Amino acid sequence: MSMVGFTMFQHVDARLQQIMRTKKxxxxxxxxxxxxxNQLRAVGDKHIFQFNNSYNALVDNPLWSLFELAEIMRQKDDKSFAIALSNIAKGTMTLEDTNLLKSRIVSTENLEMIEDAIMIFRSNAEVDAYNTKVMASLNTEGATTNAYDFCVGDGLVSIKEKVLSNVKNLKTAETYGLPLKIDLKVGAKYMMTVNSDTEDGLFNSACGKLVMIDYGKLQKTNETVPCRIWIKFNEEKTGRKARA
Structure with missing residues (x-):
């Protein structure tokens, strides 16, 4: 459920009703x-147990019922650590929890850095700063690819132009993880942040290295831009259907 919020949950229900041709x-x-x-909500959506608007609060949500698991499975062999993690999420940490977590802190001075390791930061700004630093250190072929947004449906040209202009000012969290531009560098490591084809292994968190950039020309401006990138994923079977 880490990628499914209130709105998506409603869409799944509606779509299955259409497919099965029943209102159940x-x-x-x-x-x-x-x-x-206790995990973070889905990007651009609310938790499934939150109401999407004030009208939803008038009636109960019939789409789900809660059955809480009584046994911890992931950290079942480290009960004290599991309790500490739970208390962090609830904001009820004890002195024992604090001391336990402090005992796990290591110094970066004596830490052996693993090449191409995935770095975890607490904010997108820190992620962007680190990625920029890594990209600058690579003396390889590079380019920048920009998103091409368009409006679907009828409407005044002036309104469409205004909408497309406003989209450029949105944060990545407001565009379902799709950035306005991506800096490309051959040899750099990339991670997918949205689901493209889950059956083909092209889903959020799939990682790989950029090995080649194909270029093409825009019809209107004749500008040379990246049109296709070749990623060697960590798992050989990832993207097999897309490559066929």
């Missing part, structure tokens, strides 16, 4: 969902 919840299909409600 989820088209009459039983859906079992496993989730940690």
């Amino acid at each position: 919840l989820f088209g009459g299909i039983s859906v079992i969902i496993l989730s940690d409600f």
Whole structure:
């Protein structure tokens, strides 16, 4: 459920009703969902247990019922650590929890750095700063690819132009993880942040290295821009269908 929020959950229900041609919840299909409600909400959406607007608060949400697991599985062999993690999420840390986490702190001075390791930061700004530093250190072929947005449906040209202009000022968190531009460098490591084809392994968190950039020309301006990138994913089977 880490990528599914309130709106997406409603869409899944509606789509299954269309496919199964019935008004039963989820088209009459039983859906079992496993989730940690202490994790971050889906990008650009609310938690499934939050109301999307004031009208939803007037009636109960019939799409799900909560069955809380009584046994910790992921950290079942380290109960004290599991309790500490739970207390962090609830904001009820004890002195024992604090001391336990402090005992796990290591110094970066004596830490052996692993090449191409994934770095985790607490903010997007820190992520961007680190990525910029890494890209600058690579003496390889590079380019910048820009997003090409367009409006679907009828409407005044002036309104469409205004919408497209406003999109450029949105944060990545407001565009479902899709950035306005991506800096490319051959040899750099990249991670997918949206699901493209889950059956083909092209989903959020799939990682790989950029090995080649193909270029093409824009019809209107004749400008040379990246038109295709070749990624060697960590898993050989990832993207096999897309390459065929």
